[in-house]
Amino acid sequence: MLPAKPYLQSVCIRPDAEVDYDTYPHNIPAIRDMGRMEFHPDVTFLVGENGSGKSTLLEGIALALGYSPEGGTRNFSLSSAGSESSLHEVLRLARSFRQPKDGYFLRAESFFNVATYMDEVGYLDGYGGKSLHARSHGEAFMALLTHKFEGKGLYLLDEPEAALSPNRQLAALSAIHQLVEDKSQFIIATHSPILLSYPHAKIILFDGTGLSEVAFEDTEHYAVTHDFLNNYRARLDRLLDQD
Ligand SMILES: Nc1ncnc2c1ncn2[C@@H]1O[C@H](COP(=O)(O)OP(=O)(O)O)[C@@H](O)[C@H]1O
Ligand SMILES: [Mg+2]
Incomplete structure (x- = not known):
């Protein structure tokens, strides 16, 4: 039998697309020179400096898959701030013959809006029955991972660690692993060295030369x-030296 995963195999800019390299989003070096990004069947991490284009590409992929720019499941249509780029219009996604049964696009910065929307429509069963607003940000994200994500899904997460204590990041790693074992695929933009340590994964670095694959221990996140x-005492002495 052919493998079902990865649901999403690769993404590139359509070769026939007319793009303006002087304006957003094609003026971002990693987007301009992205070539073809091949996804790992389990987890693909997107890493790179702030502003290197991770969120832009993740959003483009999500929109091309039919998600709202504000995030959520594909059934939610939240009104958006209209700040999304047109990247999704020129992306070519290569997909498996088999559709994922579940999916979610998590944008850290608009998770609040998704929680409000869910309160409004009374849609809380999938989240452990308690309003996501009545939880801390970290608890709400863990509720999403453990109650809402059903497995056999394709999940796009933008900096999920923003809300999570180190212990919760370890718990998130374990929850992600269980979902991977249940035929799920993740694409995760992150700065978390804890999440990046996940072994069934590929790490793609966004920088001025485009996209490249990097090993966990070669990431800046690990090294720094x-x-x-x-050596924190010595590093602090140097960083905080007022002379
Ligand atoms: N709506 C927008 N319009 C114009 N420029 C944008 C917009 N959103 C992001 N940018 C710029 O694009 C670059 C990449 O942003 P982003 O994808 O958010 O980076 P990352 O997620 O890697 O931190 C940044 O320089 C940012 O200022
Ligand atoms: Mg970002």
């Missing part, structure tokens, strides 16, 4: 965190 925690 590792070095800082091992």
Whole structure:
């Protein structure tokens, strides 16, 4: 039998698309030179400096798949702030013959809006029966991972660690692994060295030269965190030196 995963195999800019490299989003170096991004069947991490284009590409993929720019499931149509780029119109997605049975697009910055919408429509069963507003941001995200995500899904997450304590990041890693074992695929933009350590994954670095694959221990996230925690007194002395 052919493997069902990855649901999403690759993404590239349509070769025949007419794009303006002087304006957003095609003026972002990683987008301009992205070539073809091949996804891992389990987890693909997007890493790179702030402003390197991770959210722009994740949003483009989500819109091309039919999600609202504000995030949520594909059934939710939230009004958007209208700030989304036109990238989705020129993306070519290669997909598996088999559709995922579940899916979610999480934008950290508009999770509040999704929670409000869910309160309004009384749609809380999938989230453990309690308003997401009545939980902390981290609790709400964990409720999403453990109650709402059903498996056999394609999940797009933008910096999910923003809300999570280190312990919760470990719990999130375990929840993600269970979903992966249940035939799910994730694409996750993150700065979290804890999440990036997940072994069934591929890490794609966004930088001035486009996209490239990088090993966990070669990421800046690993190197900087590792070095800082091992030498924090000396690093602080240098960082905070007023002279
Ligand atoms: N709606 C927009 N219009 C114009 N420029 C934007 C817009 N959204 C983001 N940008 C710019 O595009 C670049 C990439 O942003 P983004 O994809 O959010 O980066 P990342 O998620 O990697 O931090 C940044 O320089 C940002 O200022
Ligand atoms: Mg971002």
